[in-house]
Amino acid sequence: MTLAILLPLIAQVGPGGNLPQAPLQIPKPKSEAVAQPQTDLLKDCLHLAMTRPSDAIEVAKNWLISAKSMKDRAGAKQCHALALTRIEGWAEAAALFLSAREDTPTNEADERARLGALGGNAYLAAGDPAAALAALDLALADTRTGLDARQRGGIQIDRARALVALDRPDEAAEALADARISAPNNHQAWLLSATLSRRQGKLPEAQAQIERAAELFPVDPEIGLEAGVIAMLAGREDAARKSWESAIRAGPGTPAAKTAQGYLDQLGPPAAPSGR
Numbered sequence: 001m002t003l004a005i006l007l008p009l010i011a012q013v014g015p016g017g018n019l020p021q022a023p024l025q026i027p028k029p030k031s032e033a034v035a036q037p038q039t040d041l042l043k044d045c046l047h048l049a050m051t052r053p054s055d056a057i058e059v060a061k062n063w064l065i066s067a068k069s070m071k072d073r074a075g076a077k078q079c080h081a082l083a084l085t086r087i088e089g090w091a092e093a094a095a096l097f098l099s100a101r102e103d104t105p106t107n108e109a110d111e112r113a114r115l116g117a118l119g120g121n122a123y124l125a126a127g128d129p130a131a132a133l134a135a136l137d138l139a140l141a142d143t144r145t146g147l148d149a150r151q152r153g154g155i156q157i158d159r160a161r162a163l164v165a166l167d168r169p170d171e172a173a174e175a176l177a178d179a180r181i182s183a184p185n186n187h188q189a190w191l192l193s194a195t196l197s198r199r200q201g202k203l204p205e206a207q208a209q210i211e212r213a214a215e216l217f218p219v220d221p222e223i224g225l226e227a228g229v230i231a232m233l234a235g236r237e238d239a240a241r242k243s244w245e246s247a248i249r250a251g252p253g254t255p256a257a258k259t260a261q262g263y264l265d266q267l268g269p270p271a272a273p274s275g276r
Contacts, residue, residue, distance in 0.1 A: 041063065041072075041075065042075040042078070042079060045059050045060060045063065045075070045076075045079035046078075046079055046082055048079075048083075049079055049082040049083035049086060050082070050086065053083035053084070053086040053087050054083075054087075056079055056080070056082070056083040057080055057083045057084070059079070060076045060077070060079040060080035060083065061076075061080065063075070063076040063079070064076035064077065064080070070103045070104070070105070071103075071104075073100075073103045074100040074101075074103035074104050074115075075100075077096045077097070077099050077100035077103065078096070078097065078100045078115065080093075080096050081093040081094075081096035081097045081100065081118070081122070084096065085122060085125075088125075090122045090123070090125040090126035091122070091123065091126040091128065091131075093119075093122045094118075094119045094120070094121075094122035094123040094126065094128075094131065094132075094135065095119070097115050097116070097118040097119035097122060097135075098115070098116065098119040098135055098138070100115050101115035101116050101119065101138070101139075101142075109142045109143070109144075109145040109146035109147075110142070110143075110146040110147060110148045110151065112139075112142040112146075113139045113140075113142035113143045113146050113148070113151055113152075113155065114139075114151065115139075116135055116136065116138045116139030116142060116155075117135075117136065117139040117151070117154065117155050117158065119135040119139075120132045120133070120135035120136035120139060120155070120158055120159075120162070121158060123135055124158065124161060124162060124165075129161075129162040129163075129165035129166050130162075130166060132158070132161075132162040133159060133162040133163065133166065136155055136158050136159045136162060137159070139155045140152065140155050140156070140159065143155060149182045149183065150182065150183045150186070152178075152179075152182040152183070153178075153179040153180075153181075153182035153183025153186050153189060154179075154183065154186070156175040156176065156178045156179035156182065156189075157175075157176070157179045157183075157186070157188055157189055157192060159172075159175040160172040160173075160175040160176045160179070160192060160196070161192070163175060164196065169196060169199070169200060172196055173193075173196055173197075173200070176189060176192055176193045176196060177193075179193075180193060185216055186216075187213045187216035187217035187220065187223070190209050190210070190212045190213035190216065191209075191210070191213040191220070191222060191223055191226060193205075193206075193209040194206045194207075194209035194210035194213060194226055194227075194230065195226055197209055198226070198229065198230050198233065203230060203233060203234050206230045207230055207231075207234070210223065210226055210227045210230055211227075213226075214227060219250045220250060220251075221247040221248070221250040221251030221254050221256035221257050221260070222247075222256045223247075224243050224244065224245075224246040224247030224248075224250055224256070224260065225243070225244065225247045225256040225257075225259055225260050227239075227243035227246075228240040228241070228242075228243035228244040228247065228260060228263065229263075231243055232263075237267070238270075240263075240267075241264065241267065241270065243260075244260035244261070244263055244264050245260075245264070247260040248260050248261055
């Protein structure tokens with residue numbers, strides 16, 4: 001296939017015109033999203049949410065009825081929300097995460113930011129970027145008095161996803177610029193920056209950003225896929241082939257690897273040496 005035919009296809013890489021989205025981090029028992037248990041009851045309820053979400057929902061509802069403090073109310077809602085994410089009740093979970101944030105004291109800014117970010121993530125998973133952005137804006141405001149700069153970076157990455165979905169790319173670029181400052185070692189910040197720069201026609205910036213992403217996490221197939229797209233748009237077919245081959249090696253069977261293989265198939269075999 002000629003370059004002229006291939007370029008319009010690879011310029012649209014990514015589902016629905018959105019930036020690639022990492023899996024929502026809520027349902028991981030050892031993730032930061034479910035860390036920091038406030039009470040033994042919260043710890044037990046969160047564990048139950050991971051294994052038997054229906055039972056956890058009942059426990060959380062009863063806990064909320066008997067709650068005697070705002071901390072207990074926040075814990076019950078957080079557990080209920082986590083259980084809902086396990087059964088893909090994203091919108092309801094988002095509202096509960098945000099309600100738990102409201103029940104958390106204002107002097108616990110990092111915790112409020114964490115809960116707001118979880119609410120925003122759940123709205124993103126529900127396909128409601130406007131609600132996600134509103135939640136993430138609250139979380140971002142919390143980080144101004146919090147201590148965790150890396151959390152601010154993660155929130156800005158999610159804000160960028162919401163802003164791209166809302167067709168506000170310039171604001172998304174600003175969010176990603178802040179993410180790269182707040183969390184300079186977060187490879188997702190650099191990958192999504194490269195994707196957005198490439199879509200805005202800023203290939204030199206995209207190239208520098210994808211190179212940094214690859215330095216931070218060289219075995220991510222999404223990075224190899226994006227690096228190949230950027231290289232192809234810059235007219236560097238050999239580099240594109242190598243990047244797409246690396247994506248296939250890094251994540252065989254993944255969507256990124258399958259897309260990379262599709263691009264290689266469109267290109268066909270490399271041209272044979274002329275023999276001169």
